[in-house]
Amino acid sequence: MIEEEVRCLVARDLEIEPGMVLPPGTYAGTRQELHFQGRLVDTRYSLDLSADQLRSMGAWDLHPDLVSASWDVTKFVRSGDILVRMPLFWLQFPNGCAIVPASDAMAARRKAALAGLYPGGLCSATPLDDVSEAVVTKDIMGRVLRGKECREILRRLEAAHVEKRPPAPSVRRRAARKRKAG
Numbered sequence: 751m752i753e754e755e756v757r758c759l760v761a762r763d764l765e766i767e768p769g770m771v772l773p774p775g776t777y778a779g780t781r782q783e784l785h786f787q788g789r790l791v792d793t794r795y796s797l798d799l800s801a802d803q804l805r806s807m808g809a810w811d812l813h814p815d816l817v818s819a820s821w822d823v824t825k826f827v828r829s830g831d832i833l834v835r836m837p838l839f840w841l842q843f844p845n846g847c848a849i850v851p852a853s854d855a856m857a858a859r860r861k862a863a864l865a866g867l868y869p870g871g872l873c874s875a876t877p878l879d880d881v882s883e884a885v886v887t888k889d890i891m892g893r894v895l896r897g898k899e900c901r902e903i904l905r906r907l908e909a910a911h912v913e914k915r916p917p918a919p920s921v922r923r924r925a926a927r928k929r930k931a932g
Contacts, residue, residue: 753783757776757777758776758778758833759833760776761774779796779834795832796821799819804816840878841875846894849890849891851892859873859875890903
């Protein structure tokens with residue numbers, strides 16, 4: 751079993767048990783992957799909630815010594831009521847690169863190895879920031895990018911951080927004249 755930390759996003763009030771309402775917000779959670787003979791067979795999600803959070807949600811029969819509890823929310827993740835967010839990591843191999851969602855660099859390498867993306871050995875794993883994540887598309891995640899494709903995504907990631915220059919004064923004047931004329 752592989753277990754990793756995730757961020758769970760709840761957009762609206764969500765009744766997770768009769769009488770227990772999870773308010774909107776971002777919560778720390780856990781994603782567990784169960785593998786059998788190298789194949790993913792099940793994924794489970796849980797939220798890590800403090801006793802105070804549980805009480806404020808309407809839980810009434812809590813043990814007085816309870817500090818926190820893990821709450822299974824798999825059905826809400828599968829239905830789309832809870833969104834799971836994981837950071838993306840840029841993995842650089844000797845013969846290519848890949849972008850893999852994972853909670854940390856070790857988990858990214860492990861996922862890449864389990865998926866058969868690379869046979870092991872040296873591999874750098876760099877987390878992508880929010881600006882870089884915005885240019886990553888689903889079609890390039892979780893597979894090895896080679897040569898031209900790898901250079902293209904690297905160019906896009908670098909371009910996301912370059913601030914765009916304002917238009918030249920002559921362009922701004924022409925646009926202003928067209929607005930006045932129209």
